[in-house]
Amino acid sequence: xxxxxxxxxxxxxxxxxxxxxxxxxxxxxxxxxxxxxxxxxxxxxxxxxxxxxxxxxxxxxxxxxxxxxxxxxxxxxxxxxxxxxxxxxxxxxxxxxxxxxxxxxxxxxxxxxxxxxxxxxxxxxxxxxxxxxxxxxxxxxxxxxxxxxxxxxxxxxxxxxxxxxxxxxxxxxxxxxxxxxxxxxxxxxxxxxxxxxxxxxxxxxxxxxxxxxxxxxxxxxxxxxxxxxxxxxxxxxxxxxxxxxxxxxxxxxxxxxxxxxxxxxxxxxxxxxxxxxxxxxxxxxxxxxxxxxxxxxxxxxxxxxxxxxxxxxxxxxxxxxxxxxxxxxxxxxxxxxxxxxxxxxxxxxxxxxxxxxxxxxxxxxxxxxxxxxxxxxxxxxxxxxxxxxxxxxxxxxxxxxxxxxxxxxxxxxxxxxxxxxxxxxxxxxxxxxxxxxxxxxxxxxxxxxxx
Amino acid sequence: xxxxxxxxxxxxxxxxxxxxxxxxxxxxxxxxxxxxxxxxxxxxxxxxxxxxxxxxxxxxxxxxxxxxxxxxxxxxxxxxxxxxxxxxxxxxxxxxxxxxxxxxxxxxxxxxxxxxxxxxxxxxxxxxxxxxxxxxxxxxxxxxxxxxxxxxxxxxxxxxxxxxxxxxxxxxxxxxxxxxxxxxxxxxxxxxxxxxxxxxxxxxxxxxxxxxxxxxxxxxxxxxxxxxxxxxxxxxxxxxxxxxxxxxxxxxxxxxxxxxxxxxxxxxxxxxxxxxxxxxxxxxxxxxxxxxxxxxxxxxxxxxxxxxxxxxxxxxxxxxxxxxxxxxxxxxxxxxxxxxxxxxxxxxxxxxxxxxxxxxxxxxxxxxxxxxxxxxxxxxxxxxxxxxxxxxxxxxxxxxxxxxxxxxxxxxxxxxxxxxxxxxxxxxxxxxxxxxxxxxxxxxxxxxxxx
Numbered sequence: 021x022x023x024x025x026x027x028x029x030x031x032x033x034x035x036x037x038x039x040x041x042x043x044x045x046x047x048x049x050x051x052x053x054x055x056x057x058x059x060x061x062x063x064x065x066x067x068x069x070x071x072x073x074x075x076x077x078x079x080x081x082x083x084x085x086x087x088x089x090x091x092x093x094x095x096x097x098x099x100x101x102x103x104x105x106x107x108x109x110x111x112x113x114x115x116x117x118x119x120x121x122x123x124x125x126x127x128x129x130x131x132x133x134x135x136x137x138x139x140x141x142x143x144x145x146x147x148x149x150x151x152x153x154x155x156x157x158x159x160x161x162x163x164x165x166x167x168x169x170x171x172x173x174x175x176x177x178x179x180x181x182x183x184x185x186x187x188x189x190x191x192x193x194x195x196x197x198x199x200x201x202x203x204x205x206x207x208x209x210x211x212x213x214x215x216x217x218x219x220x221x222x223x224x225x226x227x228x229x230x231x232x233x234x235x236x237x238x239x240x241x242x243x244x245x246x247x248x249x250x251x252x253x254x255x256x257x258x259x260x261x262x263x264x265x266x267x268x269x270x271x272x273x274x275x276x277x278x279x280x281x282x283x284x285x286x287x288x289x290x291x292x293x294x295x296x297x298x299x300x301x302x303x304x305x306x307x308x309x310x311x312x313x314x315x316x317x318x319x320x321x322x323x324x325x326x327x328x329x330x331x332x333x334x335x336x337x338x339x340x341x342x343x344x345x346x347x348x349x350x351x352x353x354x355x356x357x358x359x360x361x362x363x364x365x366x367x368x369x370x371x372x373x374x375x376x377x378x379x380x381x382x383x384x385x386x387x388x389x390x391x392x393x394x395x396x397x398x399x400x401x402x403x404x405x406x407x408x409x410x411x412x413x414x415x416x417x418x419x420x421x422x423x424x425x426x427x428x429x430x431x432x433x434x435x436x437x438x439x440x441x442x443x444x445x446x447x448x449x450x451x452x453x454x455x456x457x458x459x460x461x462x463x464x465x466x467x468x469x470x471x
Numbered sequence: 472x473x474x475x476x477x478x479x480x481x482x483x484x485x486x487x488x489x490x491x492x493x494x495x496x497x498x499x500x501x502x503x504x505x506x507x508x509x510x511x512x513x514x515x516x517x518x519x520x521x522x523x524x525x526x527x528x529x530x531x532x533x534x535x536x537x538x539x540x541x542x543x544x545x546x547x548x549x550x551x552x553x554x555x556x557x558x559x560x561x562x563x564x565x566x567x568x569x570x571x572x573x574x575x576x577x578x579x580x581x582x583x584x585x586x587x588x589x590x591x592x593x594x595x596x597x598x599x600x601x602x603x604x605x606x607x608x609x610x611x612x613x614x615x616x617x618x619x620x621x622x623x624x625x626x627x628x629x630x631x632x633x634x635x636x637x638x639x640x641x642x643x644x645x646x647x648x649x650x651x652x653x654x655x656x657x658x659x660x661x662x663x664x665x666x667x668x669x670x671x672x673x674x675x676x677x678x679x680x681x682x683x684x685x686x687x688x689x690x691x692x693x694x695x696x697x698x699x700x701x702x703x704x705x706x707x708x709x710x711x712x713x714x715x716x717x718x719x720x721x722x723x724x725x726x727x728x729x730x731x732x733x734x735x736x737x738x739x740x741x742x743x744x745x746x747x748x749x750x751x752x753x754x755x756x757x758x759x760x761x762x763x764x765x766x767x768x769x770x771x772x773x774x775x776x777x778x779x780x781x782x783x784x785x786x787x788x789x790x791x792x793x794x795x796x797x798x799x800x801x802x803x804x805x806x807x808x809x810x811x812x813x814x815x816x817x818x819x820x821x822x823x824x825x826x827x828x829x830x831x832x833x834x835x836x837x838x839x840x841x842x843x844x845x846x847x848x849x850x851x852x853x854x855x856x857x858x859x860x861x862x863x864x865x866x867x868x869x870x871x872x873x874x875x876x877x878x879x880x881x882x883x884x885x886x887x888x889x890x891x892x893x894x895x896x897x898x899x900x901x902x903x904x905x906x907x908x909x910x911x912x913x914x915x916x917x918x919x920x921x922x
Contacts, residue, residue: 193492
């Protein structure tokens, strides 16, 4: 029998994610639901930390950006105005013989205006193909009591439109002047034909979007600034510089209204892939909604008595993609004697559990002392794990594997001199520190990291 | 002409919410979408704070509860097993004459088994009514490329089932033993016929649910404990005790599988209404999913070599309802000379903006000094507003009205002796404190509050 091939890095990460409770297949006991994933106890903390770091950086630490949380269900006119109802489609063909369905735009020779070259056959069976049909990627549902008489509404395919339609309400409530931005985190849904790569491309996903409104003419400068700011965010949270790059969109890729767009890409094991797009959307969206709603989405300038339609810079990031990238980036294996130490080198701000509190043995009052320390850490808002289960080396490894940056061990000496061992995940360095100052010590060490 | 009636408290709150940016009508520029609401810049911070306080209390400060974030789209079998597909219905009748639709169970004389009394007429026009039809409250949509061949899936009507189907995955990843709980915050959707009361009853809403798994026989004790714990949470965040009550469900209200249920109710201006239900669901859910999936949702006891199906205590709270209750509870009006001071007496942990930084005048270096202080507060993770716009008294009132507990004013003396005025929202008391210690002063005063 041939030897079983070594698992790939991605396979190891997916396996770790299930085993330790980062990510489970959704509805797994029923065979799963294609491309839907659930975040387990560690995954939910990791993703919360990613989203909180983003919110803090783009909203709470800035004076020029405010938050918003718009509903997933929106008035159907929104999608007429935005162009999604007419244009948010994939071109599909069916094979008349084997019945398989294909994305025409993924087949050789496809041209957006001319379609497929004459004579193109099914890549699976060589059978004849149907004409290309446009398939809208929005999920639709029905609001109201009876399907036929009810309003057809859509699950939003992006959070951005919730920001545009609230532009006047937000500006009037906050009295902000240009330039200012509105940021939002929320779920969006796309009925993708070919989801895949674990949590990278899914039908249900979470976005972190900013619409930053600027004076026309200053848009290119602000586009440059946001590109730099957003790249810096990933670096500040410890992502490796050599696995990040910008990719400028070519003219043929740009939407007709966009002046420019750059993606921030991460080098996943499955290739360079987009984490975030930063686009100059001009005044397209506000003008469209003004036209479709009849409500002026403009800013009035008291000095010149003129109405301005701002230009918009849109940094649009994926929360699930960033979370996956931070996970992949943190994954590391180290030879340690005959064994391999698997660890997640998360930035402390992203680590799901910051501190492990471990009694050396399960007796002599050590568990009680350990639980007192764990309680003090938790009361200080520091997520803390407690484990009294097995040999201390094994427990260290378990916490290394889930990316816990600090371990505090309570031993015989603790009961004599009230000191504990502080062990660092990355270097395995151990130092002795007073138990009474452990909260401050951890806080100080977390703040010592960049950001 | 008759004088315009005084606005009700609820009308005042709804108006304040729009004007200051707590809550906007969703898709308002298109005439709104019935019962959908968007959280504005202050509302999103308030709701984040409510959710964070819940997460911290029930997950991060406890050793016996872990988090989860399951997808909104789940396998359709889940809703067969849970009973939602067959039973999550409202009984509706239509009037054959005026075409209005009514909830039969809201009409006089309705009986769940017998229906409406013979001869019941339309309450609107007296016309003849149709037979009662069962209307399922789940929103349905279609996943996959073509509507007719695609899988019909549902937007989850509750987050709870995401916890039950992940029971084994979570238990194995965390190695938790009974009793332990799984907590989740997330959106759910119900196609209600009669939504209303602002954000209280909406078709799209967010839940904060815990499923707490216990040994059968200990369930009643744990039910009591959770009722007490959850009530204490609202009190700890400053909600008025005399506006909170328990309401025990009568035998006729209970689901057939439930052993007991108590609601925590808040006295809204529109009456006592449910914030949270705390139910003893027995082993119903795990048994149902075991039966439908064929996967044993049990815990194996090494000592007795037996499989236990745990009982479940479910504290299920509404994030939007709690947020609304905290808002209503905080609303206050005070006579101040000839004027009325409107303020929101939020607990500092819930206040959307913790500190207002205000230069007394817009010159003599005061704005620059104020911005330095604002920056230091923000860097410390304290949400901070900055306003240099109008007379100082007017600015204080603006921040009182959005519930900002602290104001820091920079004046002429600040530039001489580096002290600032610290003003408290609730008492309007002013004290002089060193500018250099303002971060610590604010932190210390926030911690002085309960929890």
